Amino acid sequence: MERSRATFPTAFGDAIRSVYDHFHKWKAAEWSNWCQIFAPVYLKGHLPNEDYKEFMTFVSAVRTSCDYTVTSSECRDIRQSMARFMRYYERRYYRRDWARLSAMRPVFHSLAHVAECIEDVGPGWVYWQYPMQRLCGLLTSKNHLSFTIRTEEHVAAGLDGEESEIEEEAPRHVDGAKIYEIYIGIVKAYQNREKGKELSDIRLSETSDGIYLKGKAKTHVFREAETSCLQTFFDTELLLKHITVFNPSGEGAPLMPPEAIPSSTMKRYRAVFVNPDQASESFLVPSADMSPRSETKTASWVRYEQVLNEKEVRANVRVDEEDEEDDDYTRSAFGEVRYFFSISPEEGHVEAASRLRPAYKMAFIEWYPVYADGLLVYSDVREKPKLELVPVEDIKELIGLLKKEQRRYIVGKTRSIQWKRDR
Incomplete structure (x- = not known):
């Protein structure tokens, strides 16, 4: 997998890390890429044909459920595909054998409710946890939960290339409102910096084709x-x-x-x-x-x-x-x-x-x-x-x-x- 680092664009996600060596350190976004992008390629030829076919049914349902718009007919397809995969997995690996019970992880049961959740509260992007995991990574990126607070003034200064940072030590119990304020400040700084870097000269020209x-x-x-x-x-x-x-x-x-x-x-x-x-x-x-x-x-x-x-x-x-x-x-x-x-x-x-x-x-x-x-x-x-x-x-x-x-x-x-x- 790691041989593909140079040909996997930054816009697609983090640098590829081997599932064999680093799976215990993977983040949610990496598991998402594994399911939708990497696994169909790297598991082909390693899984038996029947297993691979049923796994691809599951992958198709995951891709649809991660779309920004999911129709009612697609919800029905997701429900049917998830049910088909669960029946196959239970028949193939569990076999109602007590010695194989460890193969039936509790999280598998949640697959039965994916379509129901989409119908009740919308597509997965509305409530998935990728942003929260990024926030946790930002807060724990330095020793002892020390972090950088960027005020509105510092963000504005950073847009001109003169970034100013204030180092503060996080208390043992961080107030939720303070965490939210820090997160929003970092996000704004990142967004403004990216817009200034990638789209700076777009504002100076007009084009009809985009x-x-x-x-x-x-x-x-x-x-x-x-x-x-x-x-x-x-x-x-x-x-x-x-x-x-x-x-x-x-x-x-x-x-x-x-x-x-x-x-x-x-x-x-x-x-x-x-x-x-x-x-x-x-x-x-x-x-x-x-x-x-x-x-x-x-x-x-x-x-x-x-x-x-x-x-x-x-x-x-x-x-x-x-x-x-x-x-x-x-x-x-x-x-x-x-x-x-x-x-x-x-x-x-x-x-x-x-x-x-x-x-x-x-x-x-x-x-x-x-x-x-x-x-x-x-x-x-x-x-x-x-x-x-x-x-x-x-x-x-x-x-x-x-x-x-x-x-x-x-x-x-x-x-x-x-x-x-x-x-």
Whole structure:
């Protein structure tokens, strides 16, 4: 598991710790990640097939119950899935044998009431204990419960980079109101610092698509393969918009004159994808070429939409039933973002430039073929990537990789990517 630390984004949670060595120290958030993300990957091949199948039924119910919105029909599915898993577990492991009674932990009984709790008081996020556990961790992070109190004035000063702290020793019995005050102060300081760090220049610009290219920039001269990708992209754009460009070279030559394609651009450090209606769906993607090299974290892998060509459509390359009515014939693809940039045709070369976009936000991505392992999706570490030019708006989510032997299993923030649903 710990081999996957470098490819598990910070936005997904704490650094991965081995379940074998550190399970007794795991926090609630780590157990949540284990159930929804890690276990489906690392238990596959170790559990008997029948056990793994029933365990995945339980995992599916947990994922649904952790959603921010749970419908009545989903509550029924949760109740049925939990009941099915409990019956199977009791039949498989307990077997009504007194000697096996230790396998029936009291906490298992709570699974029977998950759907009932959701119906009574709402989804799990309303009352789960992750925030309280974080608070306890903050209060006990220093010896003898010493902690830092940050007043409103200190928080304000901290936003300017001049943080001032007051060390106070906690009494043996800490007043609940005081704990709450400390917690709120720390949370506000963290939120303000993160907003100032990640979104500082977003306030200075407006964009209709909710996508911002930001951070440090660096001049880059396009290589031959990249220029070829740009040529293909602009030709396709002109064809889709039914724009006729005078082509003195005659039929069969590129629609976009080669001299209209810029020879260089400014690499951008990262892209921020903001969803104003659902903050939890916003995410940030740094580019691999512009990120500092680190052995601890890399977070440049993404899932994006890829349009199938005519040959792939005829071959019926993994087009799901629900997508068969879609004329676009798109599928999910996975790769690592090399860098982001903005580009537009050189002035004076495109006759119908007014009908093209003023600028295109693009990303060069190293695309890797993926394969199915049951419901899971993985790429082979021995395969070489293929360079692709992708409009930034086609990027749908940040993903992580879990390494297992020669495979890299693809996971999302709260789930392992599944072949049928995500492909």
